[in-house]
Amino acid sequence: MERTGAAAVIIGNEVLTAKVVDANGPHLIRRLREVGIPLRSVEIVLDDVDAIVDAVARARSRAAYVFTSGGIGPTHDDVTVRAVALAMGRKVVRLPEMVELIRNRSDHMTEEALRLADAPEGAVLLPLQGTWFxxxxxxxxxxxxxVPQLFKFQLEAVLERLRGRPVHLRCLYVRLGESAIAAILDRVALDMPHVAIGSYPVFDATLDYRVKVTIESAEPTPVEDALARIRGGLPADAIVRQE
Amino acid sequence: MERTGAAAVIIGNEVLTAKVVDANGPHLIRRLREVGIPLRSVEIVLDDVDAIVDAVARARSRAAYVFTSGGIGPTHDDVTVRAVALAMGRKVVRLPEMVELIRNRSDHMTEEALRLADAPEGAVLLPLQGTWFxxxxxxxxxxxxxVPQLFKFQLEAVLERLRGRPVHLRCLYVRLGESAIAAILDRVALDMPHVAIGSYPVFDATLDYRVKVTIESAEPTPVEDALARIRGGLPADAIVRQE
Known part of the structure; x- marks a missing residue:
């Protein structure tokens, strides 16, 4: 399988036990879309080494970039470094430059604080303006x-280094139900596999449409072609508007 | 591996492309917690048969209950039924009782509308008060x-039939940083593997604590024991409050 785009692994007992609502997944989804890096999957797993190893290995097999969130502090439930190392078949090593950063920061350093300097072998640290970490x-x-504010901050430093590709998107709002428009969507989707066509019904009588159809691709021409074909296959009065 | 609790698969191109923010995952997480069914994982995948098959098979291997969200309408991007059937090694069949329901509902029924009657072999329909579906x-x-309002509605009908087990939870708010409390958390977590201990730092100077420690289990006694041991291992003035 071709490794393209990104995949995310959210490590979070606290999320799966409803102690906090995950903010990092939705933020990552939005930012990757904005910079034009397609996202293949988001997996939320427990703070469990086996579950993380499994999810990271899978993310790596399908995506060029893998983002993990959580589990990198100094306590017993912080097992992400170990799990990523296992998923890659590498040892965990202590990074001397990170030990220095931790020493410079604290007078009464505990042995546990030094766990922050552990990383999979071959790890690289990207320095960040405005923070020691x-x-x-x-x-x-x-x-x-x-931690969401740290996640956001570090994510921007990563995204600066990656190159995305903007997506061309058109939306069609339709007065008919999905069953009535499925046949034409089928035909166009089948003929134009490189255009992603989505069909999203709403069940809200206060809205003036029943289905939102999305048409997208990395190139504008096929998007316009698909839009024209779908419009042509629907009764003129079925279309509420397009965007 | 023992199959316990639940796992969720959110089928959602629209979520991964940031067209909508997923509401079903967070809602499911909260409701499962409230009824006391532990959640093992939430996976958000593309509307892609292979990705869904893979995620459903994995969810089934780790959990007793699997919830999928999305991809069950009549259009080309609705592939969940086929994927679930494949993950189970079953055929897709057309359910006569569902065909009846669809016929009763619509005068000018399209062939595509009947796709709503397709299901993995052996499927069972749970009737719902207040809706035909x-x-x-x-x-x-x-x-x-x-669709979030339908998801919520149907979820309640399912949860009525499942039996959970409430969780006992205590929280300790600590003035020290994670590195300073990691050693005592380590010891207690190691000694009491059936108690889940979480450590969540905050980086917000307006708060009166630096780390929230959570202690939980299906039984109250070990939770109180773990809480007492952690308190005993910290300086008295380190504890801001407990809940």
Whole structure:
């Protein structure tokens, strides 16, 4: 399978037990879309080494870039570094430059604080303006912290280094139900496999449409072609508007 | 591996492309917690048969109950039924009782509308008060619709039939940083593997604590024991409050 785009692994007992609502997944989804990097999957898993190893290995097999969120602090439930190393078949090593950063920061350093300096072998630290804690990366896996403001901050430092490709998107709002428009959508989707066509019904009588159809691709011409074909296959009064 | 609790698969191109923010995952997480069914994972995947087959098979291997969201309408991008059937090694069949429901509802029925009657072999329909569309289930896999108000409605009909177990939870708010409390958390977590201990730092100077420690289990006694041990291992003035 071709490894393209990005995949995310959210490490979060606290999310799956409803102690906090995950903000990092939705933020990552939005930012990747804005910079034009397609996202293949988001997996939320428990703080469990086996579950993380499995999810990271899978993310790596399908995507060029892997983002993890959470589990990189100094406590017993912070197992992301170990799991990423296992998923890559590498050892965990202590990074001397990170030990220095931790020493410079604290007078009474505990042994546990030094766990922050552990990383999969071959890891690279991306320095960050305005904070002592760099971004931990290894082979296009980005190990971001779970705390939302740190996650956002570190994510921007990563995205600056990646190159996306903007997406061309058109939307058609239709007065008919999905069953009535399925045949024409089928035909166009089948003929134009490189155009992604989505069909999203709404069940809200206060809206003036029943289905939103989305048409997107990396190139504008096929999007306009598909839009014209779908419009042509529907009764003229079925279309509420397009965007 | 023991199959316990639940796992969720959110089928959603529209979520991964940031067209909508997923509401079903967070809602499911909250409701499962409230009824006391532990959640093992939430996976958001593209509307792609292979990706869904893979995610459903994995969810089924780790959890007793599997919830899917989305991809069960009549259009070309609705591939959940086929994917669930493939993940189970079953055929897709047309359910006569569902054909009847669709016929009763519409005068000018299209061939595409009948796709709503397709289901994995062995599927069972749970009737719902107040709507014509029943919940589609097969072997403790619940195929829920992606539209949030329908998802919520159908989810309640499913949860009524499942039995959870409430969780006992205590929280400790600590003035010290994670590195300073990691050693005592380590010891207690190691000694008491059936108690889940979480450590969540905050980086917000307006708060009166630096780390929230959560302690939970299905039984109250070990939770209180773990809480007492952690409190005993910290300086008295380190604790801001407990809940």
């Amino acid at each position: 760099p971004v931990l990366t290894v082979d296009n896996i980005f190990l971001l912290p779970g | 029943p919940v589609l289930t097969v072997d403790n896999i619940f195929l829920l619709p992606g």
